[in-house]
Amino acid sequence: MEFVKRLQKSIEKHADNNVLCIGNTFFTYQDFAQEISKIRSEVSKKIPESEKLIGLVTNDDLQTYASIVALWFEGKAYVPVNPATPIERNTKVFELTDTKYVLDSSDSTVYKDFEVIASKTISETEVNLKPKEVKGDQLAYILFTSGTTGLPKGVPITFDNVNALVGAIDAEPEFNLVPTDRCLQMFELTFDFSVVTYLFPLLAGSCIYTIPKGAIKYFYIFKLIKEQKLTVLTMVPSIINYLRPYFAEINAPDVRYCSFGGGALHNDIAKEWSDCLPNCKIFNYYGPTEFTVYSGFYPYHKETDTKNHNGVIAIGTPQKDTQYLVVNEQNEEVSLNTTGELCLAGPQITPGYWKNEERNLQSFFVRNENGKEIRYYKTGDLCFKDEDGDFLYAGRADFQVKIRGYRVELAEIEFHAKAKSKKKVNMVAIDITNNLGNAELGLAIESEDFDTEDIFTHMKSKMPNYMIPMHVRFIKEFPHSINGKIDRKKLRTYFDINK
Structure with a gap:
């Protein structure tokens, strides 16, 4: 090699x-x-x-x-x-x-x-x-x-x-x-x-x-x-x-x-x-x-x-032998200046998640281009391509966040927080921006106040320290969007961490 x-x-x-x-x-x-x-x-x-x-x-x-x-x-x-x-x-x-x-x-x-x-x-x-x-x-x-x-x-x-x-x-x-x-x-x-x-x-x-x-x-x-x-x-x-x-x-x-x-x-x-x-x-x-x-x-x-x-x-342009493709929910390419999910193809692509066929089916797809089968990875990042050929970042398609440079699944934090809780209540992990512009983690709990020591002891035994929420807020009733989903954007307003 x-x-x-x-x-x-x-x-x-x-x-x-x-x-x-x-x-x-x-x-x-x-x-x-x-x-x-x-x-x-x-x-x-x-x-x-x-x-x-x-x-x-x-x-x-x-x-x-x-x-x-x-x-x-x-x-x-x-x-x-x-x-x-x-x-x-x-x-x-x-x-x-x-x-x-x-x-x-x-x-x-x-x-x-x-x-x-x-x-x-x-x-x-x-x-x-x-x-x-x-x-x-x-x-x-x-x-x-x-x-x-x-x-x-x-x-x-x-x-x-x-x-x-x-x-x-x-x-x-x-x-x-x-x-x-x-x-x-x-x-x-x-x-x-x-x-x-x-x-x-x-x-x-x-x-x-x-x-x-x-x-x-x-x-x-x-x-x-x-x-x-x-x-x-x-x-x-x-x-x-x-x-x-x-x-x-x-x-x-x-x-x-x-x-x-x-x-x-x-x-x-x-x-x-x-x-x-x-x-x-x-x-x-x-x-x-x-x-x-x-x-x-x-x-x-x-x-x-x-x-x-x-x-x-901007995140610019792909490097040698790499292809960028911005797609809609049907994995169809979108037009210039239209936001979609960025997908990557080329010789640097992983063979696939380790022993996780379900995730592989979600994250990779094959596309026929000029008679060739091209395998793409769905990044979960929302981007668009402009007239100059540059790609610009527009946010995440899911609930992954970057904490201290590490990619964190908010769902994993929620999983471990709920696992040890004696109260079966809604818990939502969210990312909050502090006054330095860095992302920190918060845990919103839909309940009256209660002692969370056991929950945090459990989380610390299961996850690295950068995944442990630094802020906790008890909220009697979570805000919801018009389609019934928990409104994470509004939840962030409960975490005024810069006061």
Whole structure:
């Protein structure tokens, strides 16, 4: 597989360069090569060739990043779990993927029911970076996102999918990393944006700067930009909302590229942020997990390219080999400037949700185009295409929201909230915008006041912290629309969180 061979060559070529800065400690590509070799040697000894899906506990350390590459060189896929997420949820992820082996760099492991390889205690071995031959349709990773039934939803991505992503980004003349670049990696490794923030720097021989677990992200990013003079930033838009009070102190002429994704980028704050980065090209990327991170982008410029709809910057045009299609409820293409659901086709599309045929039937469809069968993914995002060929974002078609860059199914929060409630009452999870412009979660309960401690204890045992509602309102009677549905828009008016 082409990108895996390129990883090998890059690691060998840039042996003396720094590959990672973790908590102010630098590691070289030579250090990285040694860790990869140790881990793949142990994997080769202890894990049968037939076992392709390997669990990975995503600590912020050299071994965790080396584990990803080691597994790829061995022709295997990583199934990441966040150590801060409840073990019951992580165990369920491993059960859903029939994962038996777990790579864990923690000082001690909590995964007693699995064969654990403690990646920090492996003996030294000879450097071996030669990748095994791998078929393109083999899996490279499986990421689990929020699901509507209380179970997380698996998105498998193949080596072919990742290779197509690399080819598409390589084809963009405006974006070209070099070995001297210093690149921000702010994402948890269970989040798909992490793939581009470690993979592209590794392919270029650049250095990756991570955010320590437990650090205040926006403050640590501010510090890295200032002290380490980062040159490449990849962020969710919510981060610059938190940084906004510090804009007057930020002057970062070293930043060459700043890419956004994982949420709506608003025109007003994009202009203010652009003023902080006088020599920077800004890209507003778009793409769901199901389409291998990025599917296209809009090149923002504060003076010449500010196209937006309702203040949200355009998502632009599809990248190489990707097709965009805006459809109505019958999956028929709509005309220009008509809002519909955005659908994606191309070599980056996932093979389908993991062991979830019902969801696959809902989310994918095949269309005959010029005698060829083209498979599309329905994103759930409402968009329209304008006369210039640019696509503009108009909102969500369902009740998924982005919280801190993570995609969250509101139905999953409601599922777990109701599961432990002694009172059988209506509960609705909604997203609320705070005075910084970031989304927060609220839980509306159709009832007189009662103690919700048991409900929240249960939710915290089932879901990661970003899915736990920060605000609760008891409402005697929910507002309803004319067709009898709960009016979520009116419910938001009960949550005045900025007073």
